[in-house]
């Protein structure tokens with residue numbers, strides 16, 4: 574039986590654990606992301622209406638403590654629910670809602686030791702894989718900035734670190750160097766230029782963590798995976814509605830959220846584009862995101878944080894590049910791939926973006942400077 578069929582055969586066992594109402598009419602793979610497996614479950618209620626749920630199999634090879642991860646998500650979403658209510662919003666649409674099992678647990682561990690969870694499906698939304706307009710990107714920036722601000726008073730020390738050193742770039746660099754040295758797949762010869770590009774930039778890897786250590790940058794509660802496709806937009810108004818994919822919500826630097834969004838959304842091409850001539854940083858998108866993010870943060874960022882935002886964009890892009898490249902060298906064990914060399918292609922786009930940011934550094938810093946005092 575293929576892995577996918579084995580997974581699907583588990584779904585019946587899993588949904589039995591939840592007190593869903595009505596008759597099951599659909600269970601299908603919804604989206605195959607880089608990390609988790611996402612399914613759509615649809616029930617027909619006696620009055621003929623439908624109720625949809627998102628069912629996810631968590632990747633416990635990557636998130637080694639799924640229990641702790643779910644504790645974070647339950648606590649953070651319950652906190653957000655209160656904030657959203659106090660602002661007159663709708664918490665069933667503006668944050669994720671965990672559906673508990675019949676036993677009142679936030680996850681179910683199946684007979685093959687896979688971990689599953691269910692969220693209410695947020696209806697009438699769309700998810701963007703690429704920026705379609707500057708306005709969408711600006712809206713996503715406000716949403717991620719607002720997310721960070723809403724969690725500003727959340728007791729960060731109570732959050733579990735779901736992946737230790739997730740955005741610790743020097744630690745990622747050490748892992749990358751080990752992967753190059755071991756070269757277990759014999760692929761390093763196929764990526765000489767990319768390896769050299771990454772090694773040349775070692776000195777900069779600690780630009781943010783050094784400032785954190787010296788107390789010049791504050792630790793905050795951050796999302797840490799702020800790709801555009803981790804936002805749901807209202808299908809009618811096209812407004813950014815809900816920040817999703819909360820697996821990596823942990824203490825971090827505001828630069829991680831700013832930078833990861835720029836890396837993904839301000840690129841002129843897809844993350845896995847093979848034609849590198851299509852890849853660069855779009856300055857208008859960079860500007861739209863900077864404006865939106867600072868507005869969303871509502872003056873909560875320090876001068877030093879703002880000054881370092883371009884470095885956040887560069888380091889998050891670089892870091893993602895070395896993660897993709899290390900995974901290529903290690904045999905594609907972390908990020909799911911859909912073609913041969915996929916992770917190498919992904920690493921190449923990230924490094925092309927880094928190089929483009931370097932060549933546009935003065936423009937990037939001028940844009941940040943322009944909005945520094947306006948928010």
Ligand code: ADP
Nearest residue numbers: 604606607608609611627692693694695700818
């Ligand atoms: P991954 O780790 O694979 O990125 P996500 O949690 O981001 O997993 O979910 C994958 C996709 O499933 C999202 O991009 C979005 O399209 C959809 N999705 C996730 N949660 C919901 C939800 N509660 N309501 C509607 N769609 C959702």
Ligand code: GN1
Nearest residue numbers: 606607608609798800803818821893
């Ligand atoms: C993964 O799960 P997803 O696709 O949103 C990864 C991010 C990377 C991203 C690259 C837990 O995010 O860190 O930046 O792929 N998430 C994890 O596309 O490693």
Ligand code: MG
Nearest residue numbers: 606802803818
């Ligand atoms: Mg996602």
